[in-house]
Amino acid sequence: MATGYVFHPEYLWHDTGTSAGVLPADPTAGVQPAVHIENPEAKRRTHELIHLSGLLAELLVVEPRRATMTELLRVHTPAHVQHIRAQSDLRGGGDAGDGFSPVGHGSYDIARLAAGGLLALVTAVADGDITTGYALTRPPGHHATADTGMGFCLFNNLAIAARHARTVHGLARIAIVDWDAHHGNGTQTIFYADPTVLTISLHQANCFPPDSGWTHENGTAQGAGHALNVPLPPGSGHAAYLQTMHQVVIPALDRFGPDLILLANGVDANVFDPMARQMLTTATYRQMTRLLVDAADRLCHGRLIAAHEGGYSPFYTPYCVLAVLEELTGTTTRITDPYATIVAAYTSEPLQPHQQDVIDAAADLVPRIT
Numbered sequence: 001m002a003t004g005y006v007f008h009p010e011y012l013w014h015d016t017g018t019s020a021g022v023l024p025a026d027p028t029a030g031v032q033p034a035v036h037i038e039n040p041e042a043k044r045r046t047h048e049l050i051h052l053s054g055l056l057a058e059l060l061v062v063e064p065r066r067a068t069m070t071e072l073l074r075v076h077t078p079a080h081v082q083h084i085r086a087q088s089d090l091r092g093g094g095d096a097g098d099g100f101s102p103v104g105h106g107s108y109d110i111a112r113l114a115a116g117g118l119l120a121l122v123t124a125v126a127d128g129d130i131t132t133g134y135a136l137t138r139p140p141g142h143h144a145t146a147d148t149g150m151g152f153c154l155f156n157n158l159a160i161a162a163r164h165a166r167t168v169h170g171l172a173r174i175a176i177v178d179w180d181a182h183h184g185n186g187t188q189t190i191f192y193a194d195p196t197v198l199t200i201s202l203h204q205a206n207c208f209p210p211d212s213g214w215t216h217e218n219g220t221a222q223g224a225g226h227a228l229n230v231p232l233p234p235g236s237g238h239a240a241y242l243q244t245m246h247q248v249v250i251p252a253l254d255r256f257g258p259d260l261i262l263l264a265n266g267v268d269a270n271v272f273d274p275m276a277r278q279m280l281t282t283a284t285y286r287q288m289t290r291l292l293v294d295a296a297d298r299l300c301h302g303r304l305i306a307a308h309e310g311g312y313s314p315f316y317t318p319y320c321v322l323a324v325l326e327e328l329t330g331t332t333t334r335i336t337d338p339y340a341t342i343v344a345a346y347t348s349e350p351l352q353p354h355q356q357d358v359i360d361a362a363a364d365l366v367p368r369i370t
């Protein structure tokens with residue numbers, strides 16, 4: 001069972017500029033310049049930990065390629081692709097569409113390489129060269145819709161990969177699980193009327209995008225029943241997420257019967273992350289990933305590909321991703337999470353009734369999956 005790994009130095013060259021955290025800097029308006037929260041640091045440190053842990057030597061390194069225009073247009077409108085390209089051509093760059101999503105000079109080709117990293121993993125899985133894979137890509141993708149970038153995302157990497165899996169490799173039924181702290185609105189919207197793609201998003205309720213990711217958002221037309229959302233309350237931790245996996249995600253995958261499982265692996269629900277208020281630890285990511293690997297083994301010959309999404313703590317993101325990657329490879333951990341004892345007390349909270357209520361509401365929709 002080989003695990004593919006995609007990383008490329010260009011991913012670190014996507015320039016999100018000196019936005020003050022998440023907003024464009026504007027000293028004239030009192031918005032002091034700062035490093036953008038979506039900067040290379042957490043991804044660079046993640047790649048370095050994967051290397052220094054010795055795990056890199058056990059992975060099949062898969063070279064990314066740039067997604068072609070045809071591949072981009074399977075998901076995005078021509079106007080959106082042209083917009084990204086035009087913003088990227090500007091010496092000072094621009095924005096992907098929502099005012100929160102910097103496009104650096106040259107980011108168009110880097111975003112194509114991010115999407116192409118997922119395409120390369122899908123092809124490697126379809127060809128049987130690997131069973132599981134991880135793309136440590138940047139910029140992220142799960143907020144991007146067909147016609148706009150959003151929330152730091154330029155192109156929807158996983159949606160492009162899903163369409164490629166179906167169109168080119170005949171993998172007809174695709175499940176996309178998204179446990180990034182923020183709603184996978186872009187992916188959901190792209191496939192909202194598509195019965196062949198099941199989207200499942202676990203996220204902090206009403207965090208980003210605002211008023212998005214409610215349980216009643218359950219798909220439409222032919223896709224009715226094939227979008228699940230679990231908007232977990234702020235402060236939700238290990239117990240709530242594991243209960244969601246057992247009561248919603250795994251039963252949904254069992255009913256749907258995917259030919260391929262894609263994972264939007266945002267780790268910004270971790271206890272140290274500045275961009276959300278959830279309480280997950282490396283143990284949570286490890287156990288959630290193990291459940292997905294077991295489901296993939298049961299349902300689709302182990303085929304499971306993860307795309308990196310959010311994760312902004314430069315010191316904790318690496319350990320969360322390492323936990324996911326070790327479970328994808330089926331190896332035991334090499335490096336103990338140095339923060340485990342610090343967080344053990346306040347991340348072992350029991351499941352709360354208001355969290356169970358949210359999980360129950362989502363679980364009630366699982367029987368609608370066909």
Ligand SMILES: O=C(CCC1CCCC1)NO
Pocket residue numbers: 022100143151152180181182183208266268275309310311
């Ligand atoms: O990690 C992210 C980005 C969230 C931010 C985008 C603008 C404010 C919140 N999405 O998954």
Ligand SMILES: [Zn+2]
Pocket residue numbers: 180181182266268309310311
């Ligand atoms: Zn996020």
